[in-house]
Amino acid sequence: MGSTYAIEANDLRRTYRARTGWLKPKRTEVEAVRGVSFTVGRGELFGLLGPNGAGKTTTIKLLNTLLIPTSGTARVCGHDVERETRAVRRRIGYVFGGDRGLYDRLSGLDNLRYFAELYGVPPREQKRRIAELLDLVGLAGRERERVEGYSRGMRQRLHIARGLLHAPDVLFLDEPSIGVDPVAARELRRTVADLAAAGTTVLLTTHYMAEADELCDRIAVIADGTIQALGTPSELRRRADGRRVVEVEAYGVPESAVSALRDLPGVRETAVEARGALQLLTVHSDAHVDVQGDVLRELAGIRLGRVDSREPTLEDAYVAIVSAAA
Numbered sequence: 053m054g055s056t057y058a059i060e061a062n063d064l065r066r067t068y069r070a071r072t073g074w075l076k077p078k079r080t081e082v083e084a085v086r087g088v089s090f091t092v093g094r095g096e097l098f099g100l101l102g103p104n105g106a107g108k109t110t111t112i113k114l115l116n117t118l119l120i121p122t123s124g125t126a127r128v129c130g131h132d133v134e135r136e137t138r139a140v141r142r143r144i145g146y147v148f149g150g151d152r153g154l155y156d157r158l159s160g161l162d163n164l165r166y167f168a169e170l171y172g173v174p175p176r177e178q179k180r181r182i183a184e185l186l187d188l189v190g191l192a193g194r195e196r197e198r199v200e201g202y203s204r205g206m207r208q209r210l211h212i213a214r215g216l217l218h219a220p221d222v223l224f225l226d227e228p229s230i231g232v233d234p235v236a237a238r239e240l241r242r243t244v245a246d247l248a249a250a251g252t253t254v255l256l257t258t259h260y261m262a263e264a265d266e267l268c269d270r271i272a273v274i275a276d277g278t279i280q281a282l283g284t285p286s287e288l289r290r291r292a293d294g295r296r297v298v299e300v301e302a303y304g305v306p307e308s309a310v311s312a313l314r315d316l317p318g319v320r321e322t323a324v325e326a327r328g329a330l331q332l333l334t335v336h337s338d339a340h341v342d343v344q345g346d347v348l349r350e351l352a353g354i355r356l357g358r359v360d361s362r363e364p365t366l367e368d369a370y371v372a373i374v375s376a377a378a
């Protein structure tokens with residue numbers, strides 16, 4: 053195969069052209085990916101992180117030959133994604149989160165048999181391969197049950213087994229843990245880690261920072277169609293060095309309080325996130341500035357939950373990187 057990299061993306065760009073409106077149709081163009089370059093080593097577990105609409109799925113589809121780049125080039129296992137589509141497809145698997153793509157009324161085993169046929173796995177290898185994969189994804193013993201009775205996490209693991217039937221060198225995992233409960237998500241992470249440890253290159257997109265932190269060798273943070281930061285989780289975490297984070301749970305954070313805090317000297321970012329009945333207010337400041345008193349003053353009279361002042365995490369670094377790009 054020659055190439056030292058499993059994936060090489062070189063100034064990839066992709067523009068979507070769409071027609072919107074019915075009475076007066078208008079042509080619009082969205083530049084979803086604008087000059088993305090990175091490499092992924094063989095056996096590496098590489099994460100693509102970014103807000104909604106950042107261009108993660110588009111990047112994956114350019115690499116797995118489902119979309120043609122508007123410009124730029126990419127190679128997977130040394131093969132050009134545009135000119136050597138078949139060779140690329142033989143070496144990759146693609147798994148996306150959600151419910152599509154499995155036959156609910158068949159058992160897990162019959163699903164895998166069906167897809168093994170479809171992917172051209174030689175009949176004499178099918179049995180062994182399916183048994184290995186059921187083991188890898190932790191479904192051995194449950195394979196004769198119908199998929200309609202599977203939990204979300206089990207379905208997701210069956211999806212991964214399906215994506216691995218033809219023993220691909222590279223697996224694209226697009227938001228595998230979406231809608232999966234925390235315990236099942238942990239099992240799923242173990243499966244992905246085992247897979248990478250066994251030598252499969254994994255390109256993973258996720259919105260869960262803890263997942264990326266635990267699993268990925270390196271992470272690219274993508275926003276607005278370009279890579280904003282790339283490095284190991286600890287390298288990225290350093291992007292938040294020199295910061296301190298105050299977090300307050302509150303029942304109804306007024307916009308006036310948020311803008312007053314944002315204008316304080318030493319405050320770098322503020323964010324409010326809905327958490328069921330309450331909201332989580334996060335204030336990033338320079339490490340030597342203590343804003344906790346100011347935060348409590350601005351929220352005087354409002355019912356509060358937990359108040360916390362802490363060191364930054366990977367998620368805080370991510371917020372810093374993405375906010376700087378906005």
Ligand SMILES: Nc1ncnc2c1ncn2[C@@H]1O[C@H](COP(=O)(O)OP(=O)(O)OP(=O)(O)O)[C@@H](O)[C@H]1O
Pocket residue numbers: 068069070082083084102103104105106107108109110111
């Ligand atoms: N088929 C399409 N036609 C037109 N625009 C599209 C199409 N697919 C995606 N887009 C746009 O391209 C941009 C990037 O989308 P993409 O799905 O790659 O983002 P993403 O990072 O995967 O987002 P998410 O985290 O929400 O899945 C968005 O602005 C999106 O609206």
